[in-house]
Amino acid sequence: MANTGSRDDFEWVYTDQPHTSRRKEILAKYPEIKKLMGPDPNMKWVVTLMVLTQLLACYLVKGLPWKWVFFWAYAFGGCINHSLALAIHDISHNVPFGNNKAKWNRFFGMFANLPIGVPYATSFKKYHVDHHRFLAVEGLDVDVPSELEGHFFNTPLRKFLWVFLQPLLYVLRPLFINPKPISKMEVINVAVQMCYDLLIYSLWGFKPVVYMVAGTLLAMGLHPFSGHFIAEHYMYAKGYDTVSYYGPLNWFTFNVGYHMEHHDFPSIPGSRLPLVRKIAPEYYDHLPYHNSWILVLWDFVFKRELGPFSRVKRTHKGDKNL
Structure with missing residues:
Protein backbone atom coordinates (compact mmCIF):
# COMPACT_ATOMS: atom_id res chain seq x y z
CA MET A 1 0.00 0.00 0.00
CA ALA A 2 1.15 3.53 -0.70
CA ASN A 3 2.99 5.60 1.89
CA THR A 4 1.41 8.80 3.18
CA GLY A 5 4.57 10.78 4.00
CA SER A 6 5.78 12.01 7.36
CA ARG A 7 2.96 13.56 9.42
CA ASP A 8 2.68 16.14 12.19
CA ASP A 9 -1.08 16.65 11.83
CA PHE A 10 -4.18 14.82 10.64
CA GLU A 11 -5.23 14.71 6.99
CA TRP A 12 -7.92 17.38 7.11
CA VAL A 13 -10.66 17.09 4.49
CA TYR A 14 -13.72 19.22 3.89
CA THR A 15 -15.95 16.70 2.19
CA ASP A 16 -18.58 14.37 3.62
CA GLN A 17 -17.74 10.74 4.27
CA PRO A 18 -18.02 8.68 1.07
CA HIS A 19 -20.09 5.81 2.46
CA THR A 20 -23.52 7.44 2.17
CA SER A 21 -23.24 8.25 -1.52
CA ARG A 22 -21.64 4.89 -2.36
CA ARG A 23 -24.43 3.07 -0.50
CA LYS A 24 -27.06 4.83 -2.62
CA GLU A 25 -25.17 4.11 -5.82
CA ILE A 26 -24.67 0.42 -5.01
CA LEU A 27 -28.29 -0.08 -3.97
CA ALA A 28 -29.50 1.57 -7.17
CA LYS A 29 -27.44 -0.89 -9.20
CA TYR A 30 -27.87 -3.95 -6.96
CA PRO A 31 -31.18 -3.67 -5.06
CA GLU A 32 -30.87 -7.34 -4.08
CA ILE A 33 -28.33 -6.27 -1.43
CA LYS A 34 -31.29 -5.12 0.65
CA LYS A 35 -32.08 -8.81 1.22
CA LEU A 36 -28.83 -9.11 3.21
CA MET A 37 -30.05 -6.57 5.76
CA GLY A 38 -31.78 -7.60 8.96
CA PRO A 39 -31.00 -9.84 11.93
CA ASP A 40 -28.78 -12.91 12.01
CA PRO A 41 -30.48 -15.30 14.47
CA ASN A 42 -27.47 -17.64 14.51
CA MET A 43 -25.35 -15.00 16.20
CA LYS A 44 -27.00 -15.39 19.60
CA TRP A 45 -26.07 -19.08 19.68
CA VAL A 46 -22.47 -18.45 18.69
CA VAL A 47 -22.10 -15.77 21.37
CA THR A 48 -23.76 -17.96 24.00
CA LEU A 49 -21.31 -20.78 23.24
CA MET A 50 -18.38 -18.36 23.59
CA VAL A 51 -19.65 -17.06 26.95
CA LEU A 52 -20.10 -20.62 28.24
CA THR A 53 -16.61 -21.55 26.99
CA GLN A 54 -15.13 -18.70 29.02
CA LEU A 55 -17.16 -19.75 32.05
CA LEU A 56 -15.63 -23.23 31.79
CA ALA A 57 -12.18 -21.68 31.32
CA CYS A 58 -12.65 -19.67 34.54
CA TYR A 59 -13.22 -22.94 36.38
CA LEU A 60 -10.19 -24.59 34.77
CA VAL A 61 -7.69 -21.80 35.58
CA LYS A 62 -8.63 -21.48 39.26
CA GLY A 63 -5.82 -23.80 40.38
CA LEU A 64 -3.14 -22.94 37.82
CA PRO A 65 0.14 -21.16 38.67
CA TRP A 66 0.00 -17.43 37.92
CA LYS A 67 2.30 -17.71 34.90
CA TRP A 68 -0.15 -20.09 33.24
CA VAL A 69 -3.12 -17.92 34.16
CA PHE A 70 -1.55 -15.06 32.20
CA PHE A 71 -0.44 -17.35 29.37
CA TRP A 72 -3.93 -18.72 28.81
CA ALA A 73 -5.42 -15.26 29.30
CA TYR A 74 -3.37 -14.01 26.34
CA ALA A 75 -3.33 -17.10 24.12
CA PHE A 76 -6.91 -18.30 24.60
CA GLY A 77 -9.18 -16.20 26.78
CA GLY A 78 -8.03 -12.94 25.26
CA CYS A 79 -8.85 -14.19 21.78
CA ILE A 80 -12.38 -15.09 22.85
CA ASN A 81 -12.83 -11.82 24.75
CA HIS A 82 -11.65 -9.76 21.78
CA SER A 83 -14.01 -11.73 19.57
CA LEU A 84 -16.82 -11.05 22.06
CA ALA A 85 -15.98 -7.35 21.94
CA LEU A 86 -16.46 -7.52 18.18
CA ALA A 87 -19.67 -9.46 18.70
CA ILE A 88 -20.78 -6.51 20.86
CA HIS A 89 -19.99 -4.33 17.85
CA ASP A 90 -22.47 -6.34 15.76
CA ILE A 91 -24.95 -6.42 18.64
CA SER A 92 -24.82 -2.61 18.77
CA HIS A 93 -26.22 -2.76 15.22
CA ASN A 94 -29.12 -4.94 16.49
CA VAL A 95 -27.91 -8.03 14.64
CA PRO A 96 -29.13 -10.80 17.01
CA PHE A 97 -32.80 -9.75 17.43
CA GLY A 98 -33.38 -7.00 14.87
CA ASN A 99 -34.25 -3.34 15.12
CA ASN A 100 -37.70 -3.99 16.56
CA LYS A 101 -36.25 -5.53 19.72
CA ALA A 102 -33.65 -2.95 20.66
CA LYS A 103 -33.82 -3.66 24.40
CA TRP A 104 -33.25 -7.38 23.78
CA ASN A 105 -30.10 -6.48 21.87
CA ARG A 106 -28.89 -4.15 24.65
CA PHE A 107 -29.33 -6.84 27.32
CA PHE A 108 -27.79 -9.48 25.08
CA GLY A 109 -24.82 -7.15 24.69
CA MET A 110 -24.47 -7.16 28.50
CA PHE A 111 -24.55 -10.96 28.39
CA ALA A 112 -21.78 -11.03 25.76
CA ASN A 113 -19.89 -8.57 27.97
CA LEU A 114 -19.71 -10.94 30.97
CA PRO A 115 -16.39 -12.75 30.18
CA ILE A 116 -14.74 -9.46 29.26
CA GLY A 117 -14.70 -8.64 32.98
CA VAL A 118 -15.29 -4.88 32.70
CA PRO A 119 -18.53 -3.13 31.63
CA TYR A 120 -18.24 -2.11 28.01
CA ALA A 121 -21.23 -2.97 25.83
CA THR A 122 -23.64 -0.12 26.55
CA SER A 123 -21.06 2.66 26.47
CA PHE A 124 -19.68 1.29 23.21
CA LYS A 125 -23.14 1.47 21.63
CA LYS A 126 -23.54 5.10 22.71
CA TYR A 127 -20.36 6.23 20.96
CA HIS A 128 -20.42 3.84 18.03
CA VAL A 129 -23.52 5.53 16.64
CA ASP A 130 -21.48 8.74 16.36
CA HIS A 131 -18.62 6.88 14.69
CA HIS A 132 -20.89 5.89 11.82
CA ARG A 133 -22.88 9.10 11.59
CA PHE A 134 -19.94 11.48 12.02
CA LEU A 135 -17.00 9.47 10.67
CA ALA A 136 -13.72 11.25 11.54
CA VAL A 137 -15.53 14.46 12.51
CA GLU A 138 -13.65 16.67 14.96
CA GLY A 139 -15.04 16.40 18.49
CA LEU A 140 -17.64 13.74 17.63
CA ASP A 141 -15.88 10.58 16.46
CA VAL A 142 -13.86 9.41 19.48
CA ASP A 143 -12.26 6.65 17.42
CA VAL A 144 -9.85 9.31 16.11
CA PRO A 145 -6.82 9.85 18.39
CA SER A 146 -6.34 13.17 20.17
CA GLU A 147 -3.70 15.69 19.11
CA LEU A 148 -1.80 14.86 22.31
CA GLU A 149 -1.55 11.22 21.20
CA GLY A 150 -0.36 12.27 17.76
CA HIS A 151 2.37 14.56 19.07
CA PHE A 152 3.62 12.24 21.83
CA PHE A 153 3.40 8.74 20.32
CA ASN A 154 5.64 9.52 17.34
CA THR A 155 8.67 7.22 17.73
CA PRO A 156 8.83 3.43 17.37
CA LEU A 157 9.11 2.92 21.14
CA ARG A 158 6.27 5.31 21.90
CA LYS A 159 4.08 3.88 19.15
CA PHE A 160 4.74 0.40 20.57
CA LEU A 161 3.54 1.75 23.92
CA TRP A 162 0.50 3.30 22.21
CA VAL A 163 -0.48 -0.07 20.76
CA PHE A 164 -0.08 -1.67 24.19
CA LEU A 165 -2.18 1.06 25.83
CA GLN A 166 -5.01 0.97 23.29
CA PRO A 167 -7.61 -0.42 25.75
CA LEU A 168 -6.93 2.40 28.22
CA LEU A 169 -6.92 5.07 25.51
CA TYR A 170 -10.25 3.87 24.12
CA VAL A 171 -11.78 4.25 27.57
CA LEU A 172 -10.25 7.65 28.37
CA ARG A 173 -10.52 9.37 24.99
CA PRO A 174 -14.33 9.82 24.99
CA LEU A 175 -14.17 11.47 28.43
CA PHE A 176 -12.00 14.26 27.04
CA ILE A 177 -13.16 14.54 23.42
CA ASN A 178 -16.92 14.03 23.63
CA PRO A 179 -18.16 13.37 27.20
CA LYS A 180 -21.78 12.24 27.49
CA PRO A 181 -24.10 11.74 30.46
CA ILE A 182 -24.19 8.27 31.97
CA SER A 183 -27.37 6.48 30.96
CA LYS A 184 -29.59 4.15 32.96
CA MET A 185 -28.56 1.24 30.73
CA GLU A 186 -24.90 1.94 31.45
CA VAL A 187 -25.59 1.75 35.19
CA ILE A 188 -27.36 -1.57 34.64
CA ASN A 189 -24.40 -2.79 32.59
CA VAL A 190 -22.02 -1.92 35.43
CA ALA A 191 -24.25 -3.61 38.03
CA VAL A 192 -24.64 -6.79 35.96
CA GLN A 193 -20.90 -6.98 35.33
CA MET A 194 -19.99 -6.43 38.98
CA CYS A 195 -22.41 -9.15 40.07
CA TYR A 196 -20.92 -11.59 37.58
CA ASP A 197 -17.34 -10.80 38.60
CA LEU A 198 -18.24 -11.20 42.28
CA LEU A 199 -19.97 -14.50 41.51
CA ILE A 200 -16.87 -15.84 39.73
CA TYR A 201 -14.69 -14.67 42.64
CA SER A 202 -16.97 -16.26 45.25
CA LEU A 203 -17.03 -19.57 43.37
CA TRP A 204 -13.42 -19.98 42.29
CA GLY A 205 -11.29 -17.19 43.74
CA PHE A 206 -9.23 -14.34 42.32
CA LYS A 207 -7.41 -16.09 39.48
CA VAL A 243 -9.93 0.17 4.55
CA SER A 244 -10.90 -3.50 4.61
CA TYR A 245 -8.90 -6.57 5.67
CA TYR A 246 -9.51 -9.85 3.86
CA GLY A 247 -7.31 -12.23 5.87
CA PRO A 248 -8.21 -15.40 7.80
CA LEU A 249 -8.69 -13.70 11.19
CA ASN A 250 -12.08 -12.55 9.94
CA TRP A 251 -13.24 -16.09 10.72
CA PHE A 252 -12.76 -15.40 14.44
CA THR A 253 -13.85 -11.75 14.55
CA PHE A 254 -17.32 -11.66 12.99
CA ASN A 255 -15.88 -10.36 9.69
CA VAL A 256 -14.98 -6.99 11.18
CA GLY A 257 -12.22 -6.84 8.56
CA TYR A 258 -14.85 -6.16 5.89
CA HIS A 259 -14.87 -2.63 7.16
CA MET A 260 -15.45 -0.68 3.96
CA GLU A 261 -18.44 -2.91 3.33
CA HIS A 262 -19.60 -2.45 6.93
CA HIS A 263 -19.56 1.35 6.76
CA ASP A 264 -21.32 1.23 3.42
CA PHE A 265 -24.01 -1.07 4.86
CA PRO A 266 -24.02 -0.97 8.69
CA SER A 267 -27.39 -2.75 8.79
CA ILE A 268 -25.92 -5.90 7.19
CA PRO A 269 -24.62 -8.45 9.74
CA GLY A 270 -20.92 -9.28 9.67
CA SER A 271 -21.72 -12.84 8.59
CA ARG A 272 -23.12 -11.52 5.28
CA LEU A 273 -20.61 -8.77 4.51
CA PRO A 274 -18.49 -10.97 2.18
CA LEU A 275 -21.60 -11.26 -0.02
CA VAL A 276 -21.64 -7.49 -0.49
CA ARG A 277 -18.20 -7.60 -2.09
CA LYS A 278 -19.22 -10.65 -4.12
CA ILE A 279 -22.36 -8.95 -5.47
CA ALA A 280 -20.71 -5.60 -6.21
CA PRO A 281 -17.01 -6.40 -6.83
CA GLU A 282 -16.36 -3.34 -9.00
CA TYR A 283 -16.93 -1.11 -5.96
CA TYR A 284 -14.38 -2.91 -3.76
CA ASP A 285 -11.80 -4.88 -5.73
CA HIS A 286 -9.89 -1.78 -6.86
CA LEU A 287 -9.63 -0.32 -3.32
CA PRO A 288 -6.54 -0.74 -1.10
CA TYR A 289 -6.88 -3.47 1.52
CA HIS A 290 -4.90 -5.37 4.14
CA ASN A 291 -4.03 -9.06 4.22
CA SER A 292 -2.32 -9.18 7.63
CA TRP A 293 -3.17 -7.44 10.91
CA ILE A 294 0.25 -8.42 12.24
CA LEU A 295 1.91 -6.56 9.36
CA VAL A 296 -0.39 -3.60 10.04
CA LEU A 297 0.92 -3.44 13.62
CA TRP A 298 4.55 -3.87 12.53
CA ASP A 299 4.34 -1.12 9.93
CA PHE A 300 2.53 1.21 12.31
CA VAL A 301 5.29 0.91 14.90
CA PHE A 302 8.32 1.00 12.62
CA LYS A 303 7.37 3.14 9.63
CA ARG A 304 8.12 6.78 10.28
CA GLU A 305 5.23 8.00 8.13
CA LEU A 306 2.65 6.13 10.22
CA GLY A 307 1.32 7.05 13.64
CA PRO A 308 -1.76 8.37 15.47
CA PHE A 309 -1.86 11.35 13.08
CA SER A 310 -2.34 8.99 10.10
CA ARG A 311 -6.06 9.63 10.05
CA VAL A 312 -8.47 11.60 7.91
CA LYS A 313 -10.27 14.22 9.98
CA ARG A 314 -13.30 16.31 9.08
CA THR A 315 -14.72 19.56 10.35
CA HIS A 316 -18.33 19.29 11.45
CA LYS A 317 -20.96 21.01 9.35
CA GLY A 318 -23.86 22.13 11.49
CA ASP A 319 -24.95 21.74 15.06
CA LYS A 320 -23.01 19.31 17.27
CA ASN A 321 -26.31 18.26 18.87
CA LEU A 322 -27.89 17.00 15.64
Whole structure:
Protein backbone atom coordinates (compact mmCIF):
# COMPACT_ATOMS: atom_id res chain seq x y z
CA MET A 1 0.00 0.00 0.00
CA ALA A 2 1.15 3.53 -0.70
CA ASN A 3 2.99 5.60 1.89
CA THR A 4 1.41 8.80 3.18
CA GLY A 5 4.57 10.78 4.00
CA SER A 6 5.78 12.01 7.36
CA ARG A 7 2.96 13.56 9.42
CA ASP A 8 2.68 16.14 12.19
CA ASP A 9 -1.08 16.65 11.83
CA PHE A 10 -4.18 14.82 10.64
CA GLU A 11 -5.23 14.71 6.99
CA TRP A 12 -7.92 17.38 7.11
CA VAL A 13 -10.66 17.09 4.49
CA TYR A 14 -13.72 19.22 3.89
CA THR A 15 -15.95 16.70 2.19
CA ASP A 16 -18.58 14.37 3.62
CA GLN A 17 -17.74 10.74 4.27
CA PRO A 18 -18.02 8.68 1.07
CA HIS A 19 -20.09 5.81 2.46
CA THR A 20 -23.52 7.44 2.17
CA SER A 21 -23.24 8.25 -1.52
CA ARG A 22 -21.64 4.89 -2.36
CA ARG A 23 -24.43 3.07 -0.50
CA LYS A 24 -27.06 4.83 -2.62
CA GLU A 25 -25.17 4.11 -5.82
CA ILE A 26 -24.67 0.42 -5.01
CA LEU A 27 -28.29 -0.08 -3.97
CA ALA A 28 -29.50 1.57 -7.17
CA LYS A 29 -27.44 -0.89 -9.20
CA TYR A 30 -27.87 -3.95 -6.96
CA PRO A 31 -31.18 -3.67 -5.06
CA GLU A 32 -30.87 -7.34 -4.08
CA ILE A 33 -28.33 -6.27 -1.43
CA LYS A 34 -31.29 -5.12 0.65
CA LYS A 35 -32.08 -8.81 1.22
CA LEU A 36 -28.83 -9.11 3.21
CA MET A 37 -30.05 -6.57 5.76
CA GLY A 38 -31.78 -7.60 8.96
CA PRO A 39 -31.00 -9.84 11.93
CA ASP A 40 -28.78 -12.91 12.01
CA PRO A 41 -30.48 -15.30 14.47
CA ASN A 42 -27.47 -17.64 14.51
CA MET A 43 -25.35 -15.00 16.20
CA LYS A 44 -27.00 -15.39 19.60
CA TRP A 45 -26.07 -19.08 19.68
CA VAL A 46 -22.47 -18.45 18.69
CA VAL A 47 -22.10 -15.77 21.37
CA THR A 48 -23.76 -17.96 24.00
CA LEU A 49 -21.31 -20.78 23.24
CA MET A 50 -18.38 -18.36 23.59
CA VAL A 51 -19.65 -17.06 26.95
CA LEU A 52 -20.10 -20.62 28.24
CA THR A 53 -16.61 -21.55 26.99
CA GLN A 54 -15.13 -18.70 29.02
CA LEU A 55 -17.16 -19.75 32.05
CA LEU A 56 -15.63 -23.23 31.79
CA ALA A 57 -12.18 -21.68 31.32
CA CYS A 58 -12.65 -19.67 34.54
CA TYR A 59 -13.22 -22.94 36.38
CA LEU A 60 -10.19 -24.59 34.77
CA VAL A 61 -7.69 -21.80 35.58
CA LYS A 62 -8.63 -21.48 39.26
CA GLY A 63 -5.82 -23.80 40.38
CA LEU A 64 -3.14 -22.94 37.82
CA PRO A 65 0.14 -21.16 38.67
CA TRP A 66 0.00 -17.43 37.92
CA LYS A 67 2.30 -17.71 34.90
CA TRP A 68 -0.15 -20.09 33.24
CA VAL A 69 -3.12 -17.92 34.16
CA PHE A 70 -1.55 -15.06 32.20
CA PHE A 71 -0.44 -17.35 29.37
CA TRP A 72 -3.93 -18.72 28.81
CA ALA A 73 -5.42 -15.26 29.30
CA TYR A 74 -3.37 -14.01 26.34
CA ALA A 75 -3.33 -17.10 24.12
CA PHE A 76 -6.91 -18.30 24.60
CA GLY A 77 -9.18 -16.20 26.78
CA GLY A 78 -8.03 -12.94 25.26
CA CYS A 79 -8.85 -14.19 21.78
CA ILE A 80 -12.38 -15.09 22.85
CA ASN A 81 -12.83 -11.82 24.75
CA HIS A 82 -11.65 -9.76 21.78
CA SER A 83 -14.01 -11.73 19.57
CA LEU A 84 -16.82 -11.05 22.06
CA ALA A 85 -15.98 -7.35 21.94
CA LEU A 86 -16.46 -7.52 18.18
CA ALA A 87 -19.67 -9.46 18.70
CA ILE A 88 -20.78 -6.51 20.86
CA HIS A 89 -19.99 -4.33 17.85
CA ASP A 90 -22.47 -6.34 15.76
CA ILE A 91 -24.95 -6.42 18.64
CA SER A 92 -24.82 -2.61 18.77
CA HIS A 93 -26.22 -2.76 15.22
CA ASN A 94 -29.12 -4.94 16.49
CA VAL A 95 -27.91 -8.03 14.64
CA PRO A 96 -29.13 -10.80 17.01
CA PHE A 97 -32.80 -9.75 17.43
CA GLY A 98 -33.38 -7.00 14.87
CA ASN A 99 -34.25 -3.34 15.12
CA ASN A 100 -37.70 -3.99 16.56
CA LYS A 101 -36.25 -5.53 19.72
CA ALA A 102 -33.65 -2.95 20.66
CA LYS A 103 -33.82 -3.66 24.40
CA TRP A 104 -33.25 -7.38 23.78
CA ASN A 105 -30.10 -6.48 21.87
CA ARG A 106 -28.89 -4.15 24.65
CA PHE A 107 -29.33 -6.84 27.32
CA PHE A 108 -27.79 -9.48 25.08
CA GLY A 109 -24.82 -7.15 24.69
CA MET A 110 -24.47 -7.16 28.50
CA PHE A 111 -24.55 -10.96 28.39
CA ALA A 112 -21.78 -11.03 25.76
CA ASN A 113 -19.89 -8.57 27.97
CA LEU A 114 -19.71 -10.94 30.97
CA PRO A 115 -16.39 -12.75 30.18
CA ILE A 116 -14.74 -9.46 29.26
CA GLY A 117 -14.70 -8.64 32.98
CA VAL A 118 -15.29 -4.88 32.70
CA PRO A 119 -18.53 -3.13 31.63
CA TYR A 120 -18.24 -2.11 28.01
CA ALA A 121 -21.23 -2.97 25.83
CA THR A 122 -23.64 -0.12 26.55
CA SER A 123 -21.06 2.66 26.47
CA PHE A 124 -19.68 1.29 23.21
CA LYS A 125 -23.14 1.47 21.63
CA LYS A 126 -23.54 5.10 22.71
CA TYR A 127 -20.36 6.23 20.96
CA HIS A 128 -20.42 3.84 18.03
CA VAL A 129 -23.52 5.53 16.64
CA ASP A 130 -21.48 8.74 16.36
CA HIS A 131 -18.62 6.88 14.69
CA HIS A 132 -20.89 5.89 11.82
CA ARG A 133 -22.88 9.10 11.59
CA PHE A 134 -19.94 11.48 12.02
CA LEU A 135 -17.00 9.47 10.67
CA ALA A 136 -13.72 11.25 11.54
CA VAL A 137 -15.53 14.46 12.51
CA GLU A 138 -13.65 16.67 14.96
CA GLY A 139 -15.04 16.40 18.49
CA LEU A 140 -17.64 13.74 17.63
CA ASP A 141 -15.88 10.58 16.46
CA VAL A 142 -13.86 9.41 19.48
CA ASP A 143 -12.26 6.65 17.42
CA VAL A 144 -9.85 9.31 16.11
CA PRO A 145 -6.82 9.85 18.39
CA SER A 146 -6.34 13.17 20.17
CA GLU A 147 -3.70 15.69 19.11
CA LEU A 148 -1.80 14.86 22.31
CA GLU A 149 -1.55 11.22 21.20
CA GLY A 150 -0.36 12.27 17.76
CA HIS A 151 2.37 14.56 19.07
CA PHE A 152 3.62 12.24 21.83
CA PHE A 153 3.40 8.74 20.32
CA ASN A 154 5.64 9.52 17.34
CA THR A 155 8.67 7.22 17.73
CA PRO A 156 8.83 3.43 17.37
CA LEU A 157 9.11 2.92 21.14
CA ARG A 158 6.27 5.31 21.90
CA LYS A 159 4.08 3.88 19.15
CA PHE A 160 4.74 0.40 20.57
CA LEU A 161 3.54 1.75 23.92
CA TRP A 162 0.50 3.30 22.21
CA VAL A 163 -0.48 -0.07 20.76
CA PHE A 164 -0.08 -1.67 24.19
CA LEU A 165 -2.18 1.06 25.83
CA GLN A 166 -5.01 0.97 23.29
CA PRO A 167 -7.61 -0.42 25.75
CA LEU A 168 -6.93 2.40 28.22
CA LEU A 169 -6.92 5.07 25.51
CA TYR A 170 -10.25 3.87 24.12
CA VAL A 171 -11.78 4.25 27.57
CA LEU A 172 -10.25 7.65 28.37
CA ARG A 173 -10.52 9.37 24.99
CA PRO A 174 -14.33 9.82 24.99
CA LEU A 175 -14.17 11.47 28.43
CA PHE A 176 -12.00 14.26 27.04
CA ILE A 177 -13.16 14.54 23.42
CA ASN A 178 -16.92 14.03 23.63
CA PRO A 179 -18.16 13.37 27.20
CA LYS A 180 -21.78 12.24 27.49
CA PRO A 181 -24.10 11.74 30.46
CA ILE A 182 -24.19 8.27 31.97
CA SER A 183 -27.37 6.48 30.96
CA LYS A 184 -29.59 4.15 32.96
CA MET A 185 -28.56 1.24 30.73
CA GLU A 186 -24.90 1.94 31.45
CA VAL A 187 -25.59 1.75 35.19
CA ILE A 188 -27.36 -1.57 34.64
CA ASN A 189 -24.40 -2.79 32.59
CA VAL A 190 -22.02 -1.92 35.43
CA ALA A 191 -24.25 -3.61 38.03
CA VAL A 192 -24.64 -6.79 35.96
CA GLN A 193 -20.90 -6.98 35.33
CA MET A 194 -19.99 -6.43 38.98
CA CYS A 195 -22.41 -9.15 40.07
CA TYR A 196 -20.92 -11.59 37.58
CA ASP A 197 -17.34 -10.80 38.60
CA LEU A 198 -18.24 -11.20 42.28
CA LEU A 199 -19.97 -14.50 41.51
CA ILE A 200 -16.87 -15.84 39.73
CA TYR A 201 -14.69 -14.67 42.64
CA SER A 202 -16.97 -16.26 45.25
CA LEU A 203 -17.03 -19.57 43.37
CA TRP A 204 -13.42 -19.98 42.29
CA GLY A 205 -11.29 -17.19 43.74
CA PHE A 206 -9.23 -14.34 42.32
CA LYS A 207 -7.41 -16.09 39.48
CA PRO A 208 -10.42 -16.50 37.17
CA VAL A 209 -11.24 -12.80 37.56
CA VAL A 210 -7.65 -11.90 36.64
CA TYR A 211 -7.85 -14.35 33.73
CA MET A 212 -10.88 -12.49 32.35
CA VAL A 213 -9.66 -8.93 32.80
CA ALA A 214 -6.03 -9.63 31.86
CA GLY A 215 -7.14 -11.46 28.74
CA THR A 216 -9.22 -8.46 27.71
CA LEU A 217 -6.45 -5.92 28.30
CA LEU A 218 -3.75 -8.02 26.66
CA ALA A 219 -5.81 -8.98 23.60
CA MET A 220 -7.00 -5.41 23.03
CA GLY A 221 -3.39 -4.20 23.09
CA LEU A 222 -0.35 -5.95 21.67
CA HIS A 223 -2.13 -8.87 20.05
CA PRO A 224 -2.70 -9.97 16.42
CA PHE A 225 -6.44 -9.33 16.72
CA SER A 226 -5.86 -5.71 17.77
CA GLY A 227 -4.45 -4.94 14.33
CA HIS A 228 -8.02 -4.28 13.24
CA PHE A 229 -8.16 -1.10 15.38
CA ILE A 230 -5.48 0.42 13.14
CA ALA A 231 -6.29 -1.33 9.87
CA GLU A 232 -9.86 -0.02 9.74
CA HIS A 233 -9.31 3.73 9.52
CA TYR A 234 -5.61 4.64 9.45
CA MET A 235 -4.17 5.95 6.19
CA TYR A 236 -1.86 3.28 4.91
CA ALA A 237 -2.95 4.62 1.52
CA LYS A 238 -3.35 8.37 1.23
CA GLY A 239 -6.89 9.68 1.27
CA TYR A 240 -8.61 6.43 2.31
CA ASP A 241 -10.11 6.72 5.77
CA THR A 242 -11.77 3.30 5.70
CA VAL A 243 -9.93 0.17 4.55
CA SER A 244 -10.90 -3.50 4.61
CA TYR A 245 -8.90 -6.57 5.67
CA TYR A 246 -9.51 -9.85 3.86
CA GLY A 247 -7.31 -12.23 5.87
CA PRO A 248 -8.21 -15.40 7.80
CA LEU A 249 -8.69 -13.70 11.19
CA ASN A 250 -12.08 -12.55 9.94
CA TRP A 251 -13.24 -16.09 10.72
CA PHE A 252 -12.76 -15.40 14.44
CA THR A 253 -13.85 -11.75 14.55
CA PHE A 254 -17.32 -11.66 12.99
CA ASN A 255 -15.88 -10.36 9.69
CA VAL A 256 -14.98 -6.99 11.18
CA GLY A 257 -12.22 -6.84 8.56
CA TYR A 258 -14.85 -6.16 5.89
CA HIS A 259 -14.87 -2.63 7.16
CA MET A 260 -15.45 -0.68 3.96
CA GLU A 261 -18.44 -2.91 3.33
CA HIS A 262 -19.60 -2.45 6.93
CA HIS A 263 -19.56 1.35 6.76
CA ASP A 264 -21.32 1.23 3.42
CA PHE A 265 -24.01 -1.07 4.86
CA PRO A 266 -24.02 -0.97 8.69
CA SER A 267 -27.39 -2.75 8.79
CA ILE A 268 -25.92 -5.90 7.19
CA PRO A 269 -24.62 -8.45 9.74
CA GLY A 270 -20.92 -9.28 9.67
CA SER A 271 -21.72 -12.84 8.59
CA ARG A 272 -23.12 -11.52 5.28
CA LEU A 273 -20.61 -8.77 4.51
CA PRO A 274 -18.49 -10.97 2.18
CA LEU A 275 -21.60 -11.26 -0.02
CA VAL A 276 -21.64 -7.49 -0.49
CA ARG A 277 -18.20 -7.60 -2.09
CA LYS A 278 -19.22 -10.65 -4.12
CA ILE A 279 -22.36 -8.95 -5.47
CA ALA A 280 -20.71 -5.60 -6.21
CA PRO A 281 -17.01 -6.40 -6.83
CA GLU A 282 -16.36 -3.34 -9.00
CA TYR A 283 -16.93 -1.11 -5.96
CA TYR A 284 -14.38 -2.91 -3.76
CA ASP A 285 -11.80 -4.88 -5.73
CA HIS A 286 -9.89 -1.78 -6.86
CA LEU A 287 -9.63 -0.32 -3.32
CA PRO A 288 -6.54 -0.74 -1.10
CA TYR A 289 -6.88 -3.47 1.52
CA HIS A 290 -4.90 -5.37 4.14
CA ASN A 291 -4.03 -9.06 4.22
CA SER A 292 -2.32 -9.18 7.63
CA TRP A 293 -3.17 -7.44 10.91
CA ILE A 294 0.25 -8.42 12.24
CA LEU A 295 1.91 -6.56 9.36
CA VAL A 296 -0.39 -3.60 10.04
CA LEU A 297 0.92 -3.44 13.62
CA TRP A 298 4.55 -3.87 12.53
CA ASP A 299 4.34 -1.12 9.93
CA PHE A 300 2.53 1.21 12.31
CA VAL A 301 5.29 0.91 14.90
CA PHE A 302 8.32 1.00 12.62
CA LYS A 303 7.37 3.14 9.63
CA ARG A 304 8.12 6.78 10.28
CA GLU A 305 5.23 8.00 8.13
CA LEU A 306 2.65 6.13 10.22
CA GLY A 307 1.32 7.05 13.64
CA PRO A 308 -1.76 8.37 15.47
CA PHE A 309 -1.86 11.35 13.08
CA SER A 310 -2.34 8.99 10.10
CA ARG A 311 -6.06 9.63 10.05
CA VAL A 312 -8.47 11.60 7.91
CA LYS A 313 -10.27 14.22 9.98
CA ARG A 314 -13.30 16.31 9.08
CA THR A 315 -14.72 19.56 10.35
CA HIS A 316 -18.33 19.29 11.45
CA LYS A 317 -20.96 21.01 9.35
CA GLY A 318 -23.86 22.13 11.49
CA ASP A 319 -24.95 21.74 15.06
CA LYS A 320 -23.01 19.31 17.27
CA ASN A 321 -26.31 18.26 18.87
CA LEU A 322 -27.89 17.00 15.64
